[in-house]
Amino acid sequence: MASGMRQPPGHSPANVVFESVSKRYADGTVGVDSIGLECEAGKVTVFVGPSGCGKTTTLRMINRMISPTSGRILISGRDAADLEEASLRRGIGYVIQNAGLFPHRTVADNIATVPVLQGIRRRTARLAAAELMERVGLDPALGRKYPYQLSGGQQQRVGVARALAADPPVLLMDEPFSAVDPVVRHDLQNELLRLQREIGKTIVFVTHDMDEAIRLADRIVVFQRGGTIAQSDTPERLLTEPASAFVRDFTGDSGIKWLSLMGTGGLEPRTDDVVAELDSFAGLDRWRLQIDGEHRALGWLRPGATAGDEFVPCRRTFVLGADPMRTALDSALLSPVGQAVATDSGQRVLGLVDFASLEPAIEDHRSRAHA
Ligand SMILES: Nc1ncnc2c1ncn2[C@@H]1O[C@H](COP(=O)(O)OP(=O)(O)OP(=O)(O)O)[C@@H](O)[C@H]1O
Ligand SMILES: [Mg+2]
Missing domain, CATH: 3.10.580.10 (CBS-domain)
Structure with missing residues (x-):
């Protein structure tokens, strides 16, 4: 099915660099405090950390839904502040909890939203939508339905398909799988990993679930209170060399988590029984x-x-x-x-x-x- 599909010519993945970026909200709350960070091109960067520590603020500054009060964000080397706002936002896929689909539009039209805004003919955009649905593991026949007629997991897949429709160089995902049950969640994670092997996007993903972070991440960024970064590292390094007691406590007992990182290629199955x-x-x-x-x-x-x-x-x-x-x-x-x-x-x-x-x-x- 999806694996044999030719990849449409598209944008190459961008890297996203934060240079001493801060966000102070109008009421004086410091959302993010002078962070420096690189989200590598074509890799999955996962933000974890307690509630209110600045993960969503950081994510939304990438597509300028929130503007920083100081510092710079560079997307493929270009200052996001200099890019045209509407096209920047359309050019960056965004997936949130509960998918955030338009309830009055069919699934196919939800997916086709951005391409149509970009001037692609509706018919062409719908055909592309069907192809994207297959990519994310959905039956294209569901394209005629409305979001409320789909399960939570299916809606979430539509959300991913919609975010991918403009073939964006960066995909932002804010707790996209947190509202579905653990079994569906596991499926969605597997689908995302499979999809990422095909498309190799720059993905920035927020979660509260450390196991999810370890499964998906090339790099994990642990945020802490006050909107600062406690550690940014590979999953292995984070578990074996936590930079502080806070990181060690937050990542929890690493014993069981190790098992999610370890491969099974070295095992030698026996056939006697x-x-x-x-x-x-x-x-x-x-x-x-x-x-x-x-x-x-x-x-x-x-x-x-x-x-x-x-x-x-x-x-x-x-x-x-x-x-x-x-x-x-x-x-x-x-x-x-x-x-x-x-x-x-x-x-x-x-x-x-x-x-x-x-x-x-x-x-x-x-x-x-x-x-
Ligand atoms: N519009 C706003 N006005 C004022 N303060 C805000 C605003 N949005 C967020 N904040 C504050 O900024 C801080 C960071 O919020 P943010 O939403 O980035 O946290 P988060 O890490 O995503 O939390 P959660 O895990 O609960 O989603 C919090 O203290 C929050 O209350
Ligand atoms: Mg958040």
Whole structure:
């Protein structure tokens, strides 16, 4: 579907540089206090930090929805203050919580909003909208519906499609996934990561969720009270070398978070207990995973199970090399025997990795990272 699609000729991603930028609101509140920061071109920069510490203010200064009181913001080396305001704003995609869709416009027309403003014919813009819907994992048939007829997760995808419609060099996302449930949220994060591999935009993303930050970020910027930056670093460095007690407390127990960063490419699944034919193995005193002719998992068989016995469902599998260690661990914990089920990207079973052999892999990774 989307993967074979040719990328439209577009703007190359811009880098965004803050030079001693401050924002003092009219009532005297300091929103942001003299921050210096680079959001690298083509990378995902994630802002985290407690409420009221200046994340949204910082984000909105990039497209001039808020203007700084002092300092400069450079977009691809050009001072944002010198750029024409309306075109700057249209040229930067913006996604917010609850998607912020126009309720009286169809989904397709929501997505086509900016292209139409830019003078593209409505028909052409609608066709492009259908293509964008596929890109973000939506059925183009939903284009005729109105936002209220969509689920929260679907609306959020429309919000992303709309933000991408003008093929902007920068995409701003302010807690875009925080109003959807954890399962949908996980899907949306995966979609965004997949999409980003295709489009390579400069994305600036705000979240309160440290796990989300670690999954998505090339760089995490931790804000603190008073609108200053406590630390700006890669997820690894942030977890292993927090710059202050505040950062350490804010990022929380890094043990579990490590698992989201660790790859599973080094694991070696075993196939001894994966069976395609039950009869020849009947009577064995171990749990076995039965697969079908396409190598897909059918379920777990109890020790001594015979033909016709029910399977215990295989509740979670992980894609070897693509999913993080955390997913492998979930898979092991959710299986009846502490065995994680490794598959390829086509859901074909490659084998099993037992819990006991996940542990040393995790320890090894952590000790190397701390060295
Ligand atoms: N229009 C405004 N007028 C006055 N003060 C404001 C205005 N907008 C924001 N502030 C203040 O500026 C500070 C930073 O606000 P901002 O919205 O950037 O925080 P945030 O980090 O995005 O918070 P949250 O995590 O709750 O979204 C806060 O103290 C806030 O009350
Ligand atoms: Mg905010």
